[in-house]
Amino acid sequence: MDDTPGAPDNPEEVPEAPRPRRSLDRQILTLAIPALGALVAEPVFILIDSVMVGHLGTAELAGLSLSSTLLTTAVGIFVFLAYATTAATARLVGAGDRAAGVSAGIDGMWLALLLGLLTTAVAIVGAPWVVTAMGAPESVVPHAVDYLRYSAPGMPGMLLVLAATGTLRGLLDTRTPFVVAVAGALSNIALNAFFIYGLDMGVAGSGLGTALAQTGMGVALILVVLRGARGIGVDLRPHLGGIVAAARAGTPLMVRTLTLRGAILATVAVATSLGAVSLAAHQVVNVMWGLAAFALDALAIAAQAMIGNGLGAGDVGRVRAVMRRCLQWGTGAGAVIGLLFAAGGWFLAPLFTADPDVRVAAAVALAVSGACLPIAGWVYVLDGVLIGAGDGRYLAWAGLVTLVVYLPLAWAVHAWAPDGAAGLAWLWAAFGGAFMLSRAVTTGLRARGTHWMVLGAGR
Known part of the structure; x- marks a missing residue:
């Protein structure tokens, strides 16, 4: 099992300590309710994009539907960035080593940045091929490619949001990601309206607005984590061993x-x-x-x-x-x-x-x-x-x-x-x-x- 001093050889031999149910419920709901708000951020982004682009025409909305599905699929595949950093950070913090827990989260954030940059490059270069391979009609292809290419630069921000959110969850903080998610959704509305209608960029404007909003969310969460890291003397530089460990987990x-x-x-x-x-x-x-x-x-x-x-x-x-x-x-x-x-x-x-x-x-x-x-x-x-x-x-x-x-x-x-x-x-x-x-x-x-x-x- 575990060589930690004081750890039992067999957890089944340890009786469950009495826990006040009300206190436990309060902690569960304190974490779960803000987490629910943060979870709906991505669907809200797509909903906002769909409402605004829907007024541009059927081909534009179809292009958004196809490209947004590809992007959300990519984000879904990389959701492990949130899960792995939550587990690593929470375990280390629970063991009394908060600095190591935050450091593990930062290594996960560096991994998120690398994966985000790679995904952005693939999406920008391969957008026409991917859209065509998905069977998009000729009238839909240019709009789908535009949205994919203009929203792809937001992928590093999207993945950093996952890793930073996981770090904060490991620190038992789900409120901060919720606040940032609400701010991101509101800014997405304003940015999309400006680019789509103000600058007449069409579907490309929707993608650009979403990319900027996602990047802003990523930066905001990074600053929160880094501020806490500096306060306890955590090294912010990337560590190859830590990044590899995050990828392996x-x-x-x-x-x-x-x-x-x-x-x-x-x-x-x-x-x-x-x-x-x-x-x-x-x-x-x-x-x-x-x-x-x-x-x-x-x-x-x-x-x-x-x-x-x-x-x-x-x-x-x-x-x-x-x-x-x-x-x-x-x-x-x-x-x-x-x-x-x-x-x-x-x-x-x-x-x-x-x-x-x-x-x-x-x-x-x-x-x-x-x-x-x-x-x-x-x-x-x-x-x-x-x-x-x-x-x-x-x-x-x-x-x-x-x-x-x-x-x-x-x-x-x-x-x-x-x-x-x-x-x-x-x-x-x-x-x-x-x-x-x-x-x-x-x-x-x-x-x-x-x-x-x-x-x-x-x-």
Whole structure:
């Protein structure tokens, strides 16, 4: 397990210390609520861009849709920058070495800068090829290329936001990223209006405004971290060993993310094969599921930070108490949101479409997905627990296993399910039910053991 002096040989032998539930709840919500606000920043950016560009024309909006999807996919792949820095910083701070924790975060930020610059170069040079390869119509291509090229310089800022946010979460500060996210969203509105309409730059102006807003957010968060680092004498220069360590810790988490993306893409592909009604209704359900995921992921972020801190401090009782209470919050929140989905589906669907067939399919699938949300709440929290423990390698293998389990089920829906409400219901039973259940089993079995409970400053 761990050679840290004073650490128990077997965490199972340590009884859980009594923890005032109200105090624990307060700390969980203090971390989770601001984290939820920061999580919605990127969707808000895209929403703002979509509203403004939508008034320019259909081709412009289609170009934005394609390019923004490519950018958000890239950011999603690199989300390990936030997760890995959260775990590393929280563990070291919990072990009493705040300077080392901040230093680990800064190494993660240097890695984010390098990856951001590389991604920017690839996007600018390869924009026409990527857009064409995605099958964009000729009228859409120039707008998609413009948005991609003008927004790509914001990638270093976007990735620095991830790494700096992870560092601050590891320091148990989710409020600062929330404040910066709100400021970034507001500045994005002003910048886009100025470039799109004031300077008549069209879609390119939207990309430039977003890039500047993202860069500003990255700079603001960097300054917060650096100010704290100087106060405790942390060296701000890049350290090759630290950057390599950050990359090594993040690689398994990137594999995990890719397996999740693979499952999502497979689900979209099956929905497409079921026909236009199923695909349109799937978009409705997918949007609502995404909103629920933000709430559940906020609890996972609280679990990440608190678990890492508890393991670093060698406090097994606290780790168990945090895990148990976060799981209760996650499954409870999933159940409440699921009931709202089931009861409100018939009222939500008309907000998205006037097609009666799509409304029925969306309402039925929302009920099915709602029934699966308590399982999803359990999964999101346990993901956060194991990420906070730095157990990325296990999560990578578990992700591959669950993807292998899910793909035959998705294929079966594609092969035998009918179009419309029944087919989409089966698809969401496969994704929200079977896929999430397989993730619950793999993470639950791990959490029941003690191999992930490495105590002290290092893993």
